[in-house]
Amino acid sequence: xxxxxxxxxxxxxxxxxxxxxxxxxxxxxxxxxxxxxxxxxxxxxxxxxxxxxxxxxxxxxxxxxxxxxxxxxxxxxxxxxxxxxxxxxxxxxxxxxxxxxxxxxxxxxxxxxxxxxxxxxxxxxxxxxxxxxxxxxxxxxxxxxxxxxxxxxxxxxxxxxxxxxxxxxxxxxxxxxxxxxxxxxxxxxxxxxxxxxxxxxxx
Numbered sequence: 001x002x003x004x005x006x007x008x009x010x011x012x013x014x015x016x017x018x019x020x021x022x023x024x025x026x027x028x029x030x031x032x033x034x035x036x037x038x039x040x041x042x043x044x045x046x047x048x049x050x051x052x053x054x055x056x057x058x059x060x061x062x063x064x065x066x067x068x069x070x071x072x073x074x075x076x077x078x079x080x081x082x083x084x085x086x087x088x089x090x091x092x093x094x095x096x097x098x099x100x101x102x103x104x105x106x107x108x109x110x111x112x113x114x115x116x117x118x119x120x121x122x123x124x125x126x127x128x129x130x131x132x133x134x135x136x137x138x139x140x141x142x143x144x145x146x147x148x149x150x151x152x153x154x155x156x157x158x159x160x161x162x163x164x165x166x167x168x169x170x171x172x173x174x175x176x177x178x179x180x181x182x183x184x185x186x187x188x189x190x191x192x193x194x195x196x197x198x199x200x201x202x203x
Contacts, residue, residue: 086133144190
């Protein structure tokens with residue numbers, strides 16, 4: 001279990017010299033679109049979760065629907081974000097080939113950031129984020145999701161922030177990671193309120 005300090009800290013380790021988080025041929029999305037919430041998103045998550053569970057069995061320690069498509073009424077890119085917890089994300093042979101057999105493709109490899117990997121699935125569109133059981137990121141993701149589900153003011157604030165960030169990013173030709181950066185200030189403000197409310201931080 002990660003420490004409270006790790007949960008409330010935003011870890012941003014630099015990419016080691018000579019390395020890239022993207023596997024050969026991959027990179028940030030140059031074209032993206034924010035759409036209104038769709039009722040089908042929870043159903044698509046269950047389809048994807050069953051696919052992952054069928055491929056990995058007990059090696060899939062936990063499968064969580066996270067990100068904006070996991071929050072009712074929130075606009076989002078029409079891509080289901082899923083957190084997958086495995087025993088050791090750096091042990092790619094233990095899970096990547098099995099996931100490739102059911103349509104996933106490895107796109108991101110970040111061993112310096114809690115072993116994070118991302119695998120892409122095209123239909124349904126999905127980003128599968130792989131972490132270890134001791135990663136604080138999966139705890140953060142659940143806190144953020146559950147806070148937005150339960151707090152309409154921050155739900156609406158984040159929805160407006162996403163639309164504004166997308167409009168500015170698209171008007172200047174920015175890619176998806178630059179769009180994410182435009183949201184970061186508001187995301188951290190929301191996290192702070194959630195951390196205080198949960199008792200993880202005092203002020």
